[in-house]
Amino acid sequence: MTNNPRSRRGVPVLLLSGAAAALALAGALRLGVPSNTQPAEAPSVRDTEGVLLPGFSPKTASSGKPANAAAIAALSPIDVPTQAELNRMYDVVLLGGRVVNPETGLDREGLNVAISGGTIELVTDREVKGRRTIDARGLVVAPGFIDNLSYDPNPLGVWTKLADGVTSNIAMHGGTASPEKWYSYYSRIRTPLNFGASFFYTQARNRLEIGRYEPANPVQGELLAEQAERALNEGALGISFSLEYVPGIGPSEIVPLMRLAYEYNVPVYFHARYSDMEEPGTNLEAIQELIGYAEKTGASVHVDHINSTGGTFSMKQSLDMLAEAREKGLDLTACTYPYDYWGTYLNSARFDEGWQQRFRITYNDLQIAGTPERLTEPTFKEYRRQGKLAVAYAIPEQDIVDSLSSPFVMIGSDAILEPGLNNHPRASGTFARTIGLYSREHAVLPLIDAVGKMTLLPARRLEKQAPSLRRKGRLARGMDADIVIFDYESIRDRSTVEKPDLPSQGIRYVLVGGKIALDGNGMHKSVPVGQPIRSEFVRYEGAAGLLELNQEKEKSFVPIVSYRGEDYVDLAVLQAFGSTPSREEPGGDWRLQQGAGRSRNVPEAGAAGPGLRELMLERGHRLKWEEGSAELLSIGDRDYVGLETLGRLGIALARSVGGWTASVPQ
Numbered sequence: 001m002t003n004n005p006r007s008r009r010g011v012p013v014l015l016l017s018g019a020a021a022a023l024a025l026a027g028a029l030r031l032g033v034p035s036n037t038q039p040a041e042a043p044s045v046r047d048t049e050g051v052l053l054p055g056f057s058p059k060t061a062s063s064g065k066p067a068n069a070a071a072i073a074a075l076s077p078i079d080v081p082t083q084a085e086l087n088r089m090y091d092v093v094l095l096g097g098r099v100v101n102p103e104t105g106l107d108r109e110g111l112n113v114a115i116s117g118g119t120i121e122l123v124t125d126r127e128v129k130g131r132r133t134i135d136a137r138g139l140v141v142a143p144g145f146i147d148n149l150s151y152d153p154n155p156l157g158v159w160t161k162l163a164d165g166v167t168s169n170i171a172m173h174g175g176t177a178s179p180e181k182w183y184s185y186y187s188r189i190r191t192p193l194n195f196g197a198s199f200f201y202t203q204a205r206n207r208l209e210i211g212r213y214e215p216a217n218p219v220q221g222e223l224l225a226e227q228a229e230r231a232l233n234e235g236a237l238g239i240s241f242s243l244e245y246v247p248g249i250g251p252s253e254i255v256p257l258m259r260l261a262y263e264y265n266v267p268v269y270f271h272a273r274y275s276d277m278e279e280p281g282t283n284l285e286a287i288q289e290l291i292g293y294a295e296k297t298g299a300s301v302h303v304d305h306i307n308s309t310g311g312t313f314s315m316k317q318s319l320d321m322l323a324e325a326r327e328k329g330l331d332l333t334a335c336t337y338p339y340d341y342w343g344t345y346l347n348s349a350r351f352d353e354g355w356q357q358r359f360r361i362t363y364n365d366l367q368i369a370g371t372p373e374r375l376t377e378p379t380f381k382e383y384r385r386q387g388k389l390a391v392a393y394a395i396p397e398q399d400i401v402d403s404l405s406s407p408f409v410m411i412g413s414d415a416i417l418e419p420g421l422n423n424h425p426r427a428s429g430t431f432a433r434t435i436g437l438y439s440r441e442h443a444v445l446p447l448i449d450a451v452g453k454m455t456l457l458p459a460r461r462l463e464k465q466a467p468s469l470r471r472k473g474r475l476a477r478g479m480d481a482d483i484v485i486f487d488y489e490s491i492r493d494r495s496t497v498e499k500p501d502l503p504s505q506g507i508r509y510v511l512v513g514g515k516i517a518l519d520g521n522g523m524h525k526s527v528p529v530g531q532p533i534r535s536e537f538v539r540y541e542g543a544a545g546l547l548e549l550n551q552e553k554e555k556s557f558v559p560i561v562s563y564r565g566e567d568y569v570d571l572a573v574l575q576a577f578g579s580t581p582s583r584e585e586p587g588g589d590w591r592l593q594q595g596a597g598r599s600r601n602v603p604e605a606g607a608a609g610p611g612l613r614e615l616m617l618e619r620g621h622r623l624k625w626e627e628g629s630a631e632l633l634s635i636g637d638r639d640y641v642g643l644e645t646l647g648r649l650g651i652a653l654a655r656s657v658g659g660w661t662a663s664v665p666q
Contacts, residue, residue, distance in 0.1 A: 077104040078111060079124045079477055090114040090121060090130040091514060097136030097485065099123055101143070101475040102452030113141060115481040118514035123476060134519075136485055139508060142451045143475045144482035145431045148458035149173050149269075149304060149335050149412025153186055153195045153530070157416035159523055160428035160495070161193060163503035165454075165484035167512045168194040168472060168533060170462065172240055172269045173304055173414055175200035177207060177227060179234040183532050192517050192525070194482070196466065196533030198240040198269060199231035201257070205246065212349060214248045225256045229264075235534030237462050238266040238302075243273040243286075244309060245349050251293075258297040265464050265617040265634075266535060267300040267331075268293075272310035275350065276358040283314040287321050294330045298587055302461060303334035305414045307395055307403045308342035310334075313360075315399040319406050326408060329585050333461055335412035336403035338434045341497075343369055343391040343415070343424035346384040359394045366390045370421040372498050389422045391497050404434075404444050410457035417501055425500040429493025432504035436492035447488065464618055465535040481514035538563060540610040540635060545659025547643070549576050559609035560659050561633070561640055563616050567660070568633045568640035570609075571623065577651055577662075581623060590632070590639065592625040592649075610635040625649070 094113040099106060101123070114122040114130065122128060144167025151174040153161075161169055169191075175198035176182035186195050204227050210216050216224060228239055239261050243249055261268045272286035287303070287310050294301045303310050303322070311318040311334075322332050344350050346366075356362060366375040369389045373379070383390065403409050411434055415427035426433075431454055439450040459473030471480040484507060491506030510518040513529045544562035547569050548555055556576075561568045571581050571590065581590040610616075619634040623641055630645040646662060647653055654661050 077101075077106055077476075078108070079122045081122055081124055081126050081128065085122060086126060086128060088114075088129070090128060091116045091132070092481075092511070092516070093128055093130030093133045094136045094141055094483070094485065095133055097139050097141035098488075099141045099475060100448055100451050102448055102456040103474045104476065105448070106475075107448050110137075111141075113475070113483070115483075115511070115514045118481050120475065120477060120479045120481050120483075132516075134485070134509060136509075138487070139485050140447070140488050141475065141483060141485050143455040143473050143479070144168065144484050144510065144512065145411075145454040146170065146458040146469075146473055147413050147430070148410070148461060149337075149414050151416045152176075152182075152197075153191045153193055154416065154418060155189065155191075156419055157427060158191050158193050158530075159525075160417045160501060160503055162510055162512075162518055162523065163507060164428060164431045164493075165486065165504070165507050165510060166193060166431060167482035167484065167510065168196070168469075169416065169530075170195070170237065170458070170533060171197040171200075172238060172302070172412075172462075173242075173271065174198075175203075175236065175240055177201075177204035177231065179231050179236045179534070183235055183534060186530075187532055190528040191530040192512060192523075192528045193530040194468075194472070194512070194533050195530055196235075196237050196462075198238045199228050199236040200240055201228070201249070201253075202240075202242050202246055204228070205249075210248070212246045212248055215250050216248075216253050218252075221253050221256065224253065225260060228257050228260055232260070232264050232266060232535060233537065235532070235536075236266075237466055237533065237535050238269060240269040240271075242271040243289075244271055244275060247273070247349055254293060255296060258293050258299040262297050262299040264535075264537065264615065265619055267302050267333075267461060269302045269304055271304045275309040275312055276360075277313045278354075278358045283310050283312065283318055284321065286310045287318050291321065291325045291330065291332070294325065294332060300331035300461075301333075303332070305337060305342070305412065306334040306409065307336040307339075307399050308414075311403060312395055312399060315396075315402040319402065319409070322408070323406075329588050332408070333457070334403070334406070334409045335458075336400065336409050337411065337413055337426045337430050338400060338404065338438050339424070339426055339430075340395040340397045340400055341391050341393045341424075342395060343389055343426075345387055345389050346380065347387040351384065359392060361392055361394045365393045367393075367497050369423055369425075369497055370500060389424070391424055400438075401442075401444050404438055404453075408457075410453045410461065412458070421499075421501050423500045425493070425495035425497055425502075427500055428495035428502060429504050432486075432491050432507065433493035435486070435488070436506070440488060440491070462533075464620065465537065466533055467536055468531070468533050481511055483509075483511040485509040485511075538616045539613045540616055542612065543609055547573070547659055548656055548661040549573065550661060550663035560643075561610065561616070561635065563633055567643045569643065569646075571632065571639045571641045573662075574641065574646075574649075577649075579649070584624075589622045589624055592623055594625060594649075610638070 092115040096110055098109040099111040112128050114128045145165045146168040147166045148170045150169045151171050153169045208220050239257050270290050274281045274286040290301050326332050363375045363377055363380050369391050413426045413430035415424045417423050417427040435450050438444040439447050455473040459469045463469035486507045493504050494502040515527050515529045517524050543559035545560040546557040547560050558569050580593045584591050614635050617634045621632045621639050622629045633640040651662050
């Protein structure tokens, strides 16, 4: 289950006896609640998903300095080590840094981070010992950046990514039609970055030789859907479409894969169909198309680089449309990159006839990436024949500011450096530029928000079926030691259109899996420690036991479902104890009405259990009641509640020969 400290605060204490108390304690331990962690309840602002964070005034200083430092120092969620932990020798200790953890709102100077075996063991203000120590005083210590809109981690591009603070390179705009081969290849050649990929629908389509302006026929569509499902089971993190580049893709191809994505609980990434506000075919139509697919299927949707596609010249309207749909319960996010110029290949459909009017530019607004050359009509034709990538100076600066200011927009580079250097400079400078230019210099967003958009948000976007991402994008006990250490006063991008390979400045250290990959001596290319990030699916293989329900003089049994070490039962069993769960909205959270009459028919409702081999998924559904809430497990069209949650609700639990017994004290 996702370790979210915010969701664990304010949990009511229930006086349980015997096995019920033991179960509740075990459940708390499984949720990752350390018994020696300080609580964190402080003044708050909204995090990058719009959730209130502790420790910050709404007027957090634009300079990036922590606001209300005394309150933060007293109340921030840091570890209080035991004496045994203080006596221990850790592999690496980061000393005295300004630690930023967007998930908990932690932004505090003078903290030490202890690392062993690739895992963060402590974040504390107490002195700890390490075999190697790094003096981080005056520097920011943050989770390693996650680039969720990158491409294949080629042996050249990964190093400028690393120099930009990136520790996880995820190809969700491109990806692969053959994940098994893709993951095997990048595991074999070894890379310094963690890596993952989507099912790249365009590549699969091209293998069937379907033209970019042609729709797939029914037979081809069925084959593509089969390939997509196989790809998900091979580890693909989601499905990606590029509608502007392949205009022939229509709803008959998209909807079946959206339904597949919903079934497997993975997001669908879209390069939207339109990138301008010229009729016919505007950004607003493109955004509405994607919202429509989410409404029709329930699948999660991510809008790629909204600053250049779907939002250019209409950013506030486009964001408002997405925000309104999110308020209705749809799972929609977007990403942006911090440049007011985009880049793509001249032979793509984006440069079909009429591009000057659509993008409000001329030939002279195009520049061949990796060179100083601006284009003319003759050179445009020649470079288009060659398939060169050009940057287009065509994005209003205000669109960048507005997109960065949105709470559901994260950072994605949409590039990785390749041989020949015909690349947009975002391949090498996206993350340092976000902090240096837009947090420090332009004061568009506080540092903690900038970091959150590069760490926590991309992790959350993909982590539902990728367990390894639940340990990334955070800087706390038990998380992976993927860490970037930088100088807030000097961090900046250096890459340019002419020289897209120039590494960023001000990033002092990068650790991947606890190993130092970059320090004052440069890159450590002999220590490639990147690990695959892939989807994982658990299927129901039969009951793990039975829960015996004691209802007055009657007894009945429902199957127990075991998932990742935790036990669950059908949510309907709560009705047997006088509590009625009701949906707050279709397909969403449940609200528990306690004190209702008991039902004797509930056991039959879940007695059969799930179907064999059904997917067991964490869709983010929650059970809410007056004193708290809990995450649920989804199987098919039913939700399941953890036995630990039953204990929190005052239902007495005890071990039995075949599983557990449950009863409400009379």
